[in-house]
Amino acid sequence: MKKLFLLLLIVISVFLAREVRAVEMVEEVGEEVEATLSATPIVEPTIVVEEKPNIVEDEEIVEVEKYEVEKWNGFNSLRILIAWAMDRGVASNTIVLLLLLPLIATLVSVLHYMGGFSGYGIFMPTMIAITFLATGIFGGLLLFAMILGVSLLGNLILRKFKLHFWPSRAISLLFISLATFGLMIFSSFFSLIDIRQISIFPVLFMILLSEEFTRTHLAKSRNEAKKLTVGTIVLAISGAIVMNFGWFHEIVLKYPELIVVLVLVINLLVGNYKGMRFSEIARFKDGIREDKK
Numbered sequence: 545m546k547k548l549f550l551l552l553l554i555v556i557s558v559f560l561a562r563e564v565r566a567v568e569m570v571e572e573v574g575e576e577v578e579a580t581l582s583a584t585p586i587v588e589p590t591i592v593v594e595e596k597p598n599i600v601e602d603e604e605i606v607e608v609e610k611y612e613v614e615k616w617n618g619f620n621s622l623r624i625l626i627a628w629a630m631d632r633g634v635a636s637n638t639i640v641l642l643l644l645l646p647l648i649a650t651l652v653s654v655l656h657y658m659g660g661f662s663g664y665g666i667f668m669p670t671m672i673a674i675t676f677l678a679t680g681i682f683g684g685l686l687l688f689a690m691i692l693g694v695s696l697l698g699n700l701i702l703r704k705f706k707l708h709f710w711p712s713r714a715i716s717l718l719f720i721s722l723a724t725f726g727l728m729i730f731s732s733f734f735s736l737i738d739i740r741q742i743s744i745f746p747v748l749f750m751i752l753l754s755e756e757f758t759r760t761h762l763a764k765s766r767n768e769a770k771k772l773t774v775g776t777i778v779l780a781i782s783g784a785i786v787m788n789f790g791w792f793h794e795i796v797l798k799y800p801e802l803i804v805v806l807v808l809v810i811n812l813l814v815g816n817y818k819g820m821r822f823s824e825i826a827r828f829k830d831g832i833r834e835d836k837k
Contacts (some may be wrong), residue, residue: 622800636797641674643796646807648673648783650814655779657814660823663776664756672753672776673783675746681781683739687727687747688777692754694723699758713755720751 626639652669655661663669676684698716707715724747731739753776760769786792796803 619801622804623798626797626800640793640796643800643803644787644792645670645674647796647803648787650807650810651783651786652779653811654814655782657817658819658821660821661775661779662772663779664753664772668753668756669776669779670783671749672780673787675749676780676784677787678742678746679739681784683731684746684750684784685777687724687739688750688753690723690727691720691747691750692757694719695754695758717751720754 629639630636649666649670652663652666656663656666672684678684679687695716698719699712702712702715705712728740753773756776757769757773760772
């Protein structure tokens with residue numbers, strides 16, 4: 545009995561010794577971890593805020609917002625409305641484009657009635673100018689050339705099937721969509737042209753221009769279609785060049801009333817213009833009589 549009691553006491557002692565050693569080891573590991581954490585500098589997480597690009601710098605936007613504090617005098621109504629709209633979350637580049645649209649249309653009107661450039665109306669060159677602003681002039685010309693070439697090639701192929709006009713144009717639109725997708729992938733390998741991030745609207749405007757070319761070609765003649773298409777592109781490039789000037793964007797935001805007055809005055813003058821166009825002067829110079837004193 546004594547031997548059994550002594551053996552039980554020895555087992556209990558060994559068990560308690562193991563438990564005490566385990567607790568000591570846990571405390572030692574805890575101290576090492578605490579020392580390591582205290583020696584390691586704590587790096588605070590960095591929050592990267594992606595800034596949305598604006599057409600104008602932030603300083604100009606602040607100046608427009610400060611103008612809202614000034615007293616209303618009747619002439620600064622549009623400027624105060626712009627500052628209020630930007631404060632409500634309207635993008636500054638959208639405001640600039642809305643104010644530039646009638647100005648670009650005015651430029652197209654001046655070049656048509658005084659310069660003699662003809663295109664597909666006034667809205668088509670304006671929309672193509674917006675397209676050039678998104679794609680770049682070179683990228684936009686390449687996109688249009690591709691769309692027009694695919695459209696003409698598709699017409700030649702589909703003409704053999706003798707389809708109705710709308711089904712034929714739907715299949716042609718399929719060719720254009722696939723070719724545009726391929727051009728987006730192709731442009732990603734070159735830094736000179738990159739149209740990967742453009743929206744669907746520039747592509748639609750280019751498709752509309754190619755459709756106008758096809759309609760004019762079928763209804764009138766190929767020469768007339770070429771003339772109107774080249775005229776539209778020239779007018780659009782002129783508008784895109786004006787819209788690319790950064791200082792012009794600043795004027796539009798700082799002095800929007802000036803843009804409104806400028807559009808009204810220029811169009812009133814051009815609307816009553818009765819002189820010869822510049823292109824007609826070179827064409828009929830032999831038939832122009834000079835006044836003899």
